[in-house]
Amino acid sequence: MLPKINTLSGYLYEYQKSVANPEAFWENIAENFYWHKKWDKVLEWDRDGHNVQWFVNGKLNITENIFEKNLFILGDKPAIIWEPNNPDEPTVTLTYKQLHEKVCQFANVLLQNGVKKGDRVCIYLPMVPEAAIAMLACARVGAIHSVVFAGFSASSLADRINDAEVKIVLTSDGNFRGAKSIPVKAVVDEALESCPLVEKVIVLKRTSIEVTMKPGRDIWWHDAIRGVSTENKAQEMDSEDMLFILYTSGSTGKPKGVVHTTGGYMVYTAYSFANVFQYNINDIYFCTADVGWITGHSYIVYGPLLNGATAVMFEGVPNHPGVDRFWQIIEKHKVTHFYTAPTAIRSLMGYGTEPIERHNLSSLKVLGSVGEPINEEAWHWYHTHVGKGNCPIVDTWWQTETGGIMISPIAGVTPTKPAYATLPLPGVQVIIVDNEGNELKGNNVEGNLCIKFPWPSMIRTTYGDHERCVNTYFSSFKGLYFTGDGVKRDADGYYRILGRVDDVINVSGHRLGTAEVENAINSHPLVIESAVVGFPHEVKGQGIYAYVVLDAASKNHDPEKIKASLLAAATKVIGPIAKPDKIQLVTGLPKTRSGKIMRRILRKIAEGDATSLGDTSTLLDPGVVKEIIEGALVPV
Numbered sequence: 001m002l003p004k005i006n007t008l009s010g011y012l013y014e015y016q017k018s019v020a021n022p023e024a025f026w027e028n029i030a031e032n033f034y035w036h037k038k039w040d041k042v043l044e045w046d047r048d049g050h051n052v053q054w055f056v057n058g059k060l061n062i063t064e065n066i067f068e069k070n071l072f073i074l075g076d077k078p079a080i081i082w083e084p085n086n087p088d089e090p091t092v093t094l095t096y097k098q099l100h101e102k103v104c105q106f107a108n109v110l111l112q113n114g115v116k117k118g119d120r121v122c123i124y125l126p127m128v129p130e131a132a133i134a135m136l137a138c139a140r141v142g143a144i145h146s147v148v149f150a151g152f153s154a155s156s157l158a159d160r161i162n163d164a165e166v167k168i169v170l171t172s173d174g175n176f177r178g179a180k181s182i183p184v185k186a187v188v189d190e191a192l193e194s195c196p197l198v199e200k201v202i203v204l205k206r207t208s209i210e211v212t213m214k215p216g217r218d219i220w221w222h223d224a225i226r227g228v229s230t231e232n233k234a235q236e237m238d239s240e241d242m243l244f245i246l247y248t249s250g251s252t253g254k255p256k257g258v259v260h261t262t263g264g265y266m267v268y269t270a271y272s273f274a275n276v277f278q279y280n281i282n283d284i285y286f287c288t289a290d291v292g293w294i295t296g297h298s299y300i301v302y303g304p305l306l307n308g309a310t311a312v313m314f315e316g317v318p319n320h321p322g323v324d325r326f327w328q329i330i331e332k333h334k335v336t337h338f339y340t341a342p343t344a345i346r347s348l349m350g351y352g353t354e355p356i357e358r359h360n361l362s363s364l365k366v367l368g369s370v371g372e373p374i375n376e377e378a379w380h381w382y383h384t385h386v387g388k389g390n391c392p393i394v395d396t397w398w399q400t401e402t403g404g405i406m407i408s409p410i411a412g413v414t415p416t417k418p419a420y421a422t423l424p425l426p427g428v429q430v431i432i433v434d435n436e437g438n439e440l441k442g443n444n445v446e447g448n449l450c451i452k453f454p455w456p457s458m459i460r461t462t463y464g465d466h467e468r469c470v471n472t473y474f475s476s477f478k479g480l481y482f483t484g485d486g487v488k489r490d491a492d493g494y495y496r497i498l499g500r501v502d503d504v505i506n507v508s509g510h511r512l513g514t515a516e517v518e519n520a521i522n523s524h525p526l527v528i529e530s531a532v533v534g535f536p537h538e539v540k541g542q543g544i545y546a547y548v549v550l551d552a553a554s555k556n557h558d559p560e561k562i563k564a565s566l567l568a569a570a571t572k573v574i575g576p577i578a579k580p581d582k583i584q585l586v587t588g589l590p591k592t593r594s595g596k597i598m599r600r601i602l603r604k605i606a607e608g609d610a611t612s613l614g615d616t617s618t619l620l621d622p623g624v625v626k627e628i629i630e631g632a633l634v635p636v
């Protein structure tokens with residue numbers, strides 16, 4: 001269906017074309033979709049204000065490009081194969097026809113509950129087919145979905161609901177994850193105490209735990225859909241109408257609502273999925289991400305379904321009921337494409353190869369990695385033991401803000417190199433700059449990773465605050481989109497991502513702003529201030545190291561109890577992913593004379609390297625550093 005690159009020279013040719021004339025390149029791809037009305041102009045771009053529009057005045061509905069366009073041929077093909085947490089529970093398969101009916105039916109439910117084009121709908125659901133149905137139903141009626149990862153706390157959820165002025169929330173009673181059953185509705189109830197605009201909550205029954213249903217506000221999903229028509233005419237959308245908001249962490253304390261729009265996101269996610277994975281129509285694709293993150297949006301839901309792919313969606317965790325759960329799913333569904341995160345690979349490596357050898361993984365053709373740099377050891381293990389040396393690994397670098405994969409091998413086409421994301425996809429114009437913004441040309445250079453020309457699925461704005469978007473992404477280096485990542489271009493011109501250069505840490509592939517974690521810790525009554533940095537962690541990639549200064553009143557408390565309550569505070573304010581791995585109680589933080597915390601020093605100490613602390617002469621109190629080194633929770 002979509003044009004696919006199948007040789008290295010083909011890649012080079014397409015890449016050249018995409019740089020020489022990006023508009024013509026993307027127009028050619030966009031022609032493959034179903035538009036009510038085609039665009040007047042491919043790209044409108046005001047570089048300084050970051051106002052970018054793709055396929056200007058084009059009219060479409062993204063769900064028609066998943067369903068109506070394909071149903072005739074693909075109607076009976078499985079769209080989603082859902083694998084429950086408990087392997088003894090039956091798998092649910094939804095064909096394109098069945099998924100279409102469920103999406104249309106739920107679209108009608110949204111309309112009946114007063115949802116109109118442009119309204120924001122919050123989806124706080126576990127990994128069940130209804131999460132995808134809910135997203136697509138929003139897109140069907142033109143509502144903007146804001147999916148919040150169901151592991152976030154009530155207060156994080158409330159912040160996201162209020163920022164987007166959401167009026168309807170879709171959730172479940174509970175959530176099965178491994179051996180645990182997690183109350184979900186109770187979290188929503190707590191969040192909604194501070195969300196006055198929410199009028200309706202639709203609750204899916206999943207775990208059957210007891211929940212309180214607020215009369216007039218809360219409705220059961222099964223009651224809401226009963227007797228509702230499975231036919232729905234899609235709302236016509238403009239290319240630049242918002243498709244969704246997805247909150248992500250940045251260097252400041254407040255998560256940003258990254259906005260993606262309809263036309264460009266559709267074209268880019270579909271094109272990148274088809275090409276990076278080299279998906280063929282009978283393949284079975286399994287991405288282990290959660291729909292609460294961008295990977296779930298672009299490469300479980302939109303990208304695969306726009307290509308008529310069959311996607312496996314998994315509710316559970318890799319180590320339940322056994323550490324061979326992924327391998328068992330691959331065998332059971334004859335998965336051909338497996339896309340996961342380095343943190344999962346590293347944790348499974350710890351159990352050796354025996355759990356893999358118990359299963360027949362011969363269906364596998366392509367392996368993918370996403371979310372954080374993959375270290376060479378994990379790359380080799382993945383390649384040798386999971387892929388038996390026969391499957392190319394696509395190490396895909398991208399971000400919530402980029403909407404789709406940006407730098408990655410094309411499976412079977414680009415020669416791979418362990419730990420390298422290799423080369424940019426067509427349309428992606430990478431530039432490396434030093435801290436002053438000077439371009440670092442040629443090979444063997446290292447610096448800040450920027451993109452110099454728009455691509456269709458790039459961030460349009462941060463919800464409700466365009467200036468913040470411009471300041472965060474387009475102001476560090478004039479005229480360039482700054483990713484926040486450091487990168488190296490080696491002698492072959494291949495790219496290796498070096499990790500974040502800002503105050504964002506990547507814990508098990510989850511982005512966290514250090515300021516957010518500090519805010520959570522500082523909410524504890526005994527805390528005066530804190531500083532949070534990342535440190536290398538064998539399984540998680542980065543762990544969270546918190547330096548905490550306590551109030552004098554803390555003398556009357558057991559320090560271990562205080563640490564435990566700090567962990568509880570991080571869980572309560574953000575969620576379990578924000579729990580520090582190490583907490584060091586200190587009497588002060590290293591600060592400059594102007595009061596700025598010298599994070600560079602704290603980062604070095606957390607890494608176990610006190611030999612190269614750099615210039616500490618500007619410190620207000622150099623004695624603090626000595627004390628911190630002596631009490632460090634790592635050998636320094």
Ligand code: WTA
Pocket residue numbers: 248293294295369370371372373374395396397398399400401421483484485497498499500506509510511
């Ligand atoms: C990191 C996830 C190295 C990077 C899709 C980026 C990676 C951040 C890779 C975005 C990769 C993602 N190699 N680092 N293949 N993929 N990252 O928004 O630091 O959750 O800026 O999007 O993850 O995280 P986000």
